[in-house]
Amino acid sequence: MMEQITMGDFQVIDNCLMIRLPEEIDHHGAGFICENADRILMRDEVQNVVFDFEKTRFMDSSGIGIIMGRYRKITCFGGRVYAIHVDKQIQRIFNVSGLNKIVEVLEV
Amino acid sequence: MKNEMELIFDAVSDNESFARVAVAAFITHLNPTVEEMADIKTAVSEAVTNAIIHGYENLYGYGGKKLREGGEIHPGKVRIHCILNKGILHIEVSDRGKGIENVEQAMEPLFTTKPELERSGMGFAFMEAFMDDLEVESGPGEGTTVRMVKKIGIDGWIDCEE
Numbered sequence A: 001m002m003e004q005i006t007m008g009d010f011q012v013i014d015n016c017l018m019i020r021l022p023e024e025i026d027h028h029g030a031g032f033i034c035e036n037a038d039r040i041l042m043r044d045e046v047q048n049v050v051f052d053f054e055k056t057r058f059m060d061s062s063g064i065g066i067i068m069g070r071y072r073k074i075t076c077f078g079g080r081v082y083a084i085h086v087d088k089q090i091q092r093i094f095n096v097s098g099l100n101k102i103v104e105v106l107e108v
Numbered sequence B: 001m002k003n004e005m006e007l008i009f010d011a012v013s014d015n016e017s018f019a020r021v022a023v024a025a026f027i028t029h030l031n032p033t034v035e036e037m038a039d040i041k042t043a044v045s046e047a048v049t050n051a052i053i054h055g056y057e058n059l060y061g062y063g064g065k066k067l068r069e070g071g072e073i074h075p076g077k078v079r080i081h082c083i084l085n086k087g088i089l090h091i092e093v094s095d096r097g098k099g100i101e102n103v104e105q106a107m108e109p110l111f112t113t114k115p116e117l118e119r120s121g122m123g124f125a126f127m128e129a130f131m132d133d134l135e136v137e138s139g140p141g142e143g144t145t146v147r148m149v150k151k152i153g154i155d156g157w158i159d160c161e162e
């Protein structure tokens, strides 16, 4: 059974919201991620978001929507979007979509 | 060697992962590279998701979200038809949903009619980038058919040279 994302995958550390993304990111699971991320962004007034792709083996354009949407919400307050554990395939998707221009990929 | 398969399933988001995994399983015996496999799964996911959320406007899946606005399910089926011919995969994803008025505009990167749903307008751009060929046939009220072609493994490339 594929592991699903739960509330434990959203963590606030200092002024960062860390989101541990699921194994597969598609439209079916995107709503849960967006809704919970936005709730925490509002509640905790977090400035930055870090997307952790460690578990992620699949992503389609729904992932672009998740990242772009959060970027729009925090950028006006000077927030930034980061990505960690980005493998070759996810990097390709970042490049094709132009997301590499707004997301900073960090080596950890 | 020629091999063919056809799948018909309900147009709900619960079936998105099923659809791409089924197509992936259909081609595994060709020993595709990890990259080819990922490309095909992403392209199938894009076409199937479009059929579900744009064609039939089923924004959420079965179960759970019944009470939210837009949560009702519109009945409809998505059809996937694959033909594997000497290492070349032909995929056809079709729906009988509302169709596309202006296909050329729809295929432009970043164009979306559903920005409020966190869509980015990158679906067709991904299909184009990750597959060797992409063709879209659609009209208002006529549904949509997306045809994609990809060479797989060494066989695909050798046959293509001939």
Ligand SMILES: Nc1ncnc2c1ncn2[C@@H]1O[C@H](COP(=O)(O)OP(=O)(O)OP(=O)(O)O)[C@@H](O)[C@H]1O
Residues within 6 Å of the ligand: A061, A062, A064, A065, B046, B050, B051, B052, B054, B055, B056, B095, B097, B098, B099, B100, B106, B107, B111, B112, B113, B114, B118, B119, B120, B121, B122, B123, B124, B125, B143, B144
């Ligand atoms: N099967 C379909 N039926 C009806 N309209 C469609 C269909 N597929 C695509 N479209 C139209 O084409 C537009 C562009 O599709 P595309 O997949 O590129 O972007 P998107 O689905 O809006 O966003 P994303 O795929 O990045 O989440 C859609 O917004 C929609 O208006």
Ligand SMILES: [Mg+2]
Residues within 6 Å of the ligand: A061, B046, B049, B050, B122, B123, B124
């Ligand atoms: Mg799409």
